[in-house]
Amino acid sequence: MAKPEIIKSVTEILHKYMEQNKLRKTQERFQILKFIYDWDRHFDVDDLYNHLKESGFAVSKATVYNTLELLLEAGLIRKHHFRNNTSYYEKSYFNHSHDHVIFLDEEGNVKEIVEFCDPRIDSIKADLEKILDINITGHDLYFYTKSKK
Amino acid sequence: MAKPEIIKSVTEILHKYMEQNKLRKTQERFQILKFIYDWDRHFDVDDLYNHLKESGFAVSKATVYNTLELLLEAGLIRKHHFRNNTSYYEKSYFNHSHDHVIFLDEEGNVKEIVEFCDPRIDSIKADLEKILDINITGHDLYFYTKSKK
DNA sequence: TTCGTTGCAAAGGATTTGCATATTC
């Protein structure tokens, strides 16, 4: 699917989500969604806030936080913690479920992120659900390396 | 190994680590290490700070932070992020490498933690190292559930 | 018009930092 179609599609998903939950369809929410899906990277709140500002669509940081929370609940983005105190986000639709290899520099800062898929995770998950008699709602798997890329 | 022996052993490891790195052997550092290894649970900074205070061995929060950082570098504890903004820690010596299932309540607070081991993680790791030609230094794998335990 | 959302600034929680004091070496 080409990018404009993806954006159209996630926009519709957000429309439906807001109708179902009786939320208001503000410009800010749709613009932020569009910016995220136009961008091919993982980002933190400041990255997104600055990107919006530089693109001439400044919104308050509170709105960035509110909207990210909304998009998370709508299942349109995912949130990550890479061994530091900052939350990172990424789009999640039309984007296979995947895990991450995090490349760290000397100071432990995130230098690069590589995605991978491995079906063995799903089999571990299925086994745990059976053994513990629980329903697993999600997982986070991060491998860390200091190798240069 | 019985607990007193474990504590003796990790104490020696810390002694060596401090000698190798020309760090000072303060009471606080050894006491905190002992408290952690006497305790069978995952904890955050406040849990440990309060535990020390209630046990009549009060130290400042800055010292708790500093010492946890030191113990991390010495490989004597591990640090985790369970989808919230708090860091959790656990002892890591004489304690198999393992991963975690996190039980969350309605508000997303950590209610319970179950540990598990699965060799499939190591095989995924080995494959990634080969494919990406990197050296993986560690990983974090967390499964999340809202089931009651 | 109504009521949810935005924006701003203040508050909050976790962690770090600066500096005087205490302690190890």
Next chain:
DNA sequence: GAATATGCAAATCCTTTGCAACGAA
């Protein structure tokens, strides 16, 4: 005695909250 670690408080970073103004329904 020299130099590092501790303790306290202030500072910082990330995130949440309160409230007036705005805008969608």
